[in-house]
Amino acid sequence: MKNWWKATGLAAAGAMMLAGCSGTDGGSGSGGEDGETTLTAWAWNVNVGALEDAMALYQEENPDVKIEVEDIGRLDVYDKLSTGLAAGGVGLPDIVLVEDDRIGGYAQAFPDGFLNLSEKGFEDNADQFPSFKQDLATVNDSFYAMPFDAGPGGMFYRRSIFEEASVNPEDIETWDDFLEAGKKIKEATGVAAMPLDKFNDDPTFRMMLNQLGTYYFDENGNIDLTSPEAVMAMEKQMAFEEADLIKEVDGWNGTVSATIDGSVATIPFGAWYYGTIIDQAKDTSGDWGVFLLPAFEEGGNRASNLGGSSWMIPSGGDNEDAAYDFLEFFSTSPEAQVIAMEDYGLFPSLNAAYEEEVFTSEDEFFGGQKIWELFADEMADVETPYYTEDYALGLDEAIKAQADSFNGTDPAEALKAAAERLAERTDREINN
Template sequence: MKNWWKMFLVVGLVAGVLAACSGNSGSGGDESSGDEGGEPSGEITVWGWNVAAESMELAVDGFKEQYPDVEVKVEDIGRLDVYEKLTVGLASGGNGLPDVVMVESDRLANYYDQFPDALTNLSELGYDDHKDKFGEYKQSVTQNADGEFFAAPWDVGPTGVFYRTDVFEEAGVNPEDIKTWDDYIEAGKTIKEKTGTQMVPIDIAKDDALYRMMLNQQGAYYYDEEGNIDVTSEESKKAFEVIQQLENEELVLNNDGWNGVVSATVNGEVATVPFGVWYSGTIKDQAPDQDGQWGVFQLPAFEEGGNRAANLGGSDLVIPSSTDNQGAA
């Protein structure tokens, strides 16, 4: 369990640093990025949000050891503000944008499709030398149709089930015994009976993360490989059936999106939260009084011995073409 958790965190928080040289000059009084072939210098600004921004701060420490002449300012401006300001900035030719922006993988293609010339071609700056540091999936979402990188992979979102250790202990449930979704439902029934705590937060009326995790776990999504809507697939039906069973057994806390999940966590209303690895940072940040009361186990499989891995979320780094210091960025 401990070894799996360590691997879970390492994979989820892995960070790539883009290091390339350029002859562009700095802006706003910054030092220039150096002559062709010289070391990058100057000041750059990175936009991010909560846990993602904190992870970037950690990466900056190592970056500064390699590039002491580059000052990096990480601004946590909030996830929704990042997208609002990025959209407006790209539409206006780059006005008001920083040098680097964090973008979630599921939003990345939309920005490139709408503003292909507004994002720096990283392959032209030598990023291809680093591409093999990430898996094929992360490479694919950051490349255009010609295989050129318009973004650099930042992190992936391996999933697991975060659970309240104190609630499980009170109910006499061993998380290691939960290997399938049927096991998960049975455990939820016991926990509800013994503690009165509901098993999982789900936004019944909207797009929900658990459904997406279940699809990904089975190698499926909303669309098939040809791009056709595929929510009536066998994989989708299996996911809906499990969620329906959870609802029928009154194990679901119907919540309102992201804020609802966080509120349920902070208020101790649910025994588990299936989510991406990055949610560990949210628990630490939003529920510090629950320190030592959370553990994690692998996502349950749909059948005995089946796949227990999935991905949810993950983000990437883009450099707006409007930056005056591509080399440092």
């Protein structure tokens, strides 16, 4: 397992704040008078229901354990978590959901703030998860999180649009293939190839970087925005812009609107976007399909990931052992993971879950395609994205580089300027 997390002044400050504080008012879970244990958890959105359903399964063998999940919103979770950790663990729950790009940052900034799961034996479960999820859940060779959902990437496409343009998705193997297909679709239907919030988000660029085995940072924590792969990815994205194949949208709602009204032929996103499609575009059942991201060269890597999260246990609470036992069950139970996917659209990171029947079943909404099998098959080939605790700054500068490219700056120059700004903001070296 790789470790690229770089200690910073924030990490040192976190260590000082928590030194000698772990174990004081750390958890708000409780043991009842009748021997019952009530675990507390913070999560958001569909993850709340998934956690509650997993507990229902767990209670079949552990009836004296219960859970109270507080749905406080994604950003509110992080605000409260940071505040509680800075206060030495006061008021924190027994369990908290954390997105993969934030795990290492928290574990570095607050080294005594979370349970070292390897010391509890979670290392024995490592091989049950794809290698990139193992990497993201570990810091300094120890697990600090239990892998939960992932976001294997794909191109969600409208069958009717492709058929009208006489384009066969099976013929699209490379980004150049997709560029030519996009031109053909635009000419025949007037529809753009894909949506993008050009000046505020870079999901397609991120997935391209991931499939090329690079990211904002390399495995040593150095800035990698000037790598040949990063330049190639930005240039490829700009080729679609120059061909007028990108529909500019306004954030998430704009992407959803383009999905509903059919003004784009594809949406490059993680597997979790399935839930949005079937919920927001109910009357398009049967008109959808999925193919993997095109490769940059024939026979190249088409696997990618966008998003994903894991469970962490704040240290010092009264219910550490109970929280660990429950989460280990949840993380390694194929049944619990399949329920989370079928009911909430949360794609599992557990390898054994891919052997379940749902992964070989046909999806009616997607024209009878075995879409879950497609997503599962790419998981083993996903490269590790090197987030570091400076991921938010890397994202900010990458988006600025993308915006500059759309405004006419040469992609290589835009990325070089972004890397230099990022170096000033993080004190990291640029990988030349």
